[in-house]
Amino acid sequence: MAGNAGHRAAQGAVASWEADYLAALALGGRALMEADNWAEGVDRLLAEIGRVTGASRVWVFQLLEFQEQAVIQDYVFEWAASPAYRQLRQRRFRFFRSGFGDPAYRRLVEARRNGERHDICVPSMPEGPLRRHLESQGIRSMATVPLFVHGEWWGTLGIDDCERAISWAGPGLDLLSAAGQLIAAALYRHQLCSRSRQLELFHQVADCGVWEVALNNGRVWCSRALKVQLGYPATYPRIPLRRMLARLHGDDRRRLWQEVRDCLAGRRRQCRLDVRLVRGGQTAWYEILADLRQDASGRPLTIAGILVDIRRRKQDEERARVAAESDALTETLNRRGLRHWLEARAEAAPVHLVLLDVDHFKAINDRHGHPAGDELLSLLTRRLRHELREGDGLARLGGEEFAVLVERRDDAQVMALAERLRRVVVDAPFHFRLPGQGAALCVEASVSLGVARLPDTGESLARREALALARADEALYAAKQAGRNRVHSHAGVSDSPAMEATRR
Numbered sequence: 001m002a003g004n005a006g007h008r009a010a011q012g013a014v015a016s017w018e019a020d021y022l023a024a025l026a027l028g029g030r031a032l033m034e035a036d037n038w039a040e041g042v043d044r045l046l047a048e049i050g051r052v053t054g055a056s057r058v059w060v061f062q063l064l065e066f067q068e069q070a071v072i073q074d075y076v077f078e079w080a081a082s083p084a085y086r087q088l089r090q091r092r093f094r095f096f097r098s099g100f101g102d103p104a105y106r107r108l109v110e111a112r113r114n115g116e117r118h119d120i121c122v123p124s125m126p127e128g129p130l131r132r133h134l135e136s137q138g139i140r141s142m143a144t145v146p147l148f149v150h151g152e153w154w155g156t157l158g159i160d161d162c163e164r165a166i167s168w169a170g171p172g173l174d175l176l177s178a179a180g181q182l183i184a185a186a187l188y189r190h191q192l193c194s195r196s197r198q199l200e201l202f203h204q205v206a207d208c209g210v211w212e213v214a215l216n217n218g219r220v221w222c223s224r225a226l227k228v229q230l231g232y233p234a235t236y237p238r239i240p241l242r243r244m245l246a247r248l249h250g251d252d253r254r255r256l257w258q259e260v261r262d263c264l265a266g267r268r269r270q271c272r273l274d275v276r277l278v279r280g281g282q283t284a285w286y287e288i289l290a291d292l293r294q295d296a297s298g299r300p301l302t303i304a305g306i307l308v309d310i311r312r313r314k315q316d317e318e319r320a321r322v323a324a325e326s327d328a329l330t331e332t333l334n335r336r337g338l339r340h341w342l343e344a345r346a347e348a349a350p351v352h353l354v355l356l357d358v359d360h361f362k363a364i365n366d367r368h369g370h371p372a373g374d375e376l377l378s379l380l381t382r383r384l385r386h387e388l389r390e391g392d393g394l395a396r397l398g399g400e401e402f403a404v405l406v407e408r409r410d411d412a413q414v415m416a417l418a419e420r421l422r423r424v425v426v427d428a429p430f431h432f433r434l435p436g437q438g439a440a441l442c443v444e445a446s447v448s449l450g451v452a453r454l455p456d457t458g459e460s461l462a463r464r465e466a467l468a469l470a471r472a473d474e475a476l477y478a479a480k481q482a483g484r485n486r487v488h489s490h491a492g493v494s495d496s497p498a499m500e501a502t503r504r
């Protein structure tokens with residue numbers, strides 16, 4: 001077959017050449033597109049060219065470096081009509097350096113660099129080093145086309161014929177050029193694919209998605225990882241901006257818009273904020289890092305950025321915050337937790353504070369030991385918590401003194417709650433066994449309580465908190481003075497009718 005094609009080439013049977021060449025290109029091109037490994041596709045294409053042209057060798061050099069006085073290349077692909085024509089594995093063609101001592105060679109290389117293709121019939125060449133070099137390899141004719149990938153000279157595709165001193169001009173060079181375009185396209189596709197694979201890998205490892213919004217039309221581009229984060233299939237073609245924003249928690253959407261407005265107004269170039277993404281009723285924390293891109297005149301073009309999964313960081317932060325605001329023994333709030341509770345609800349009037357102190361706790365400690373006192377505090381808080389609602393606050397202020405915080409309840413309701421708290425402690429003794437001790441303990445305890453309202457005076461929260469604590473403490477003191485195991489309220493808090501009856 002190769003011999004036939006070569007024979008026809010020598011005779012110039014142009015119409016048949018074209019049909020054979022087109023078929024070879026189609027076959028080789030399909031191999032390039034379909035091969036899992038693009039390099040295998042190149043091998044197949046070179047074989048098709050060799051077969052259809054009857055050449056001795058079809059090869060690809062990759063350009064490694066273009067220097068002032070030499071060019072460094074590597075022999076990367078080869079098809080040879082017989083083992084005798086093989087050169088790929090020869091050491092002299094591995095990362096080989098070709099000096100520009102011969103002006104004819106320099107011209108040839110520079111012409112390739114400028115995109116020119118060549119057709120060389122060796123016996124017709126002027127005497128010189130280039131001709132001797134080709135003759136030393138037994139080459140009688142050759143054709144080359146440079147390969148350009150994304151506008152850069154990437155390498156050279158060539159045909160050597162060691163038997164026929166023929167001209168490759170016309171269909172031969174055209175075939176080579178078309179094959180060169182196919183190889184360059186496959187190479188570019190391969191580079192893009194591996195780059196996007198690397199990027200996706202990076203996004204996965206970094207737990208982040210990438211996005212870009214064009215400011216002229218609101219078009220959004222997002223990475224596959226981001227589509228998945230937003231609950232879309234990775235291959236979903238285009239997610240509208242409106243639907244992306246709908247995934248954000250309403251408060252965060254407003255904050256984001258504010259930051260974007262600041263960027264557009266030139267007050268900042270970048271924004272960084274933690275946002276909540278809502279998906280299927282679940283909320284998860286992400287960090288948005290965004291950067292405004294402008295054209296040369298400063299006109300905003302795009303806002304692009306990443307969305308980083310910070311759920312773990314938020315969980316750690318939350319755990320640290322809870323630990324910093326909790327009492328280690330009873331797992332109730334501590335002073336700092338009490339302040340945080342108030343900060344979050346101070347606007348919700350009314351807020352009541354119930355101070356609760358264990359009666360004669362010193363005597364309990366003295367009688368049963370300090371560890372028993374600890375256990376009692378822990379069990380007692382469990383009973384108290386059982387009487388409270390979800391949003392109520394329970395804090396240990398120190399020693400055996402606790403504060404209960406409730407919102408949106410009237411005085412009578414709070415007094416009734418305080419009474420329930422008193423009874424839940426006194427009505428049944430505490431039974432428990434300490435680790436390492438045989439006998440179970442039975443400890444009776446009671447509590448005294450003082451109730452006050454958080455003043456609605458418009459003063460600072462710290463001041464209002466101090467006032468409420470002082471008033472509740474006054475009421476608690478009165479309860480202790482009156483004999484303990486009772487509830488007293490500050491003057492501003494009206495007792496429930498039942499309480500008044502108890503007092504009388």
Ligand SMILES: Nc1nc2c(ncn2[C@@H]2O[C@H](COP(=O)(O)OP(=O)(O)OP(=O)(O)O)[C@@H](O)[C@H]2O)c(=O)[nH]1
Nearest residue numbers: 357358359360361362363365370371373374399400
């Ligand atoms: N077991 C235990 N005891 C504590 C803890 N913190 C403080 N105490 C003890 O609680 C006792 C509080 O005693 P007092 O302030 O005299 O009050 P009380 O004995 O409860 O008497 P009244 O409050 O007047 O009814 C002290 O003996 C403290 O040592 C604690 O974390 N664990």
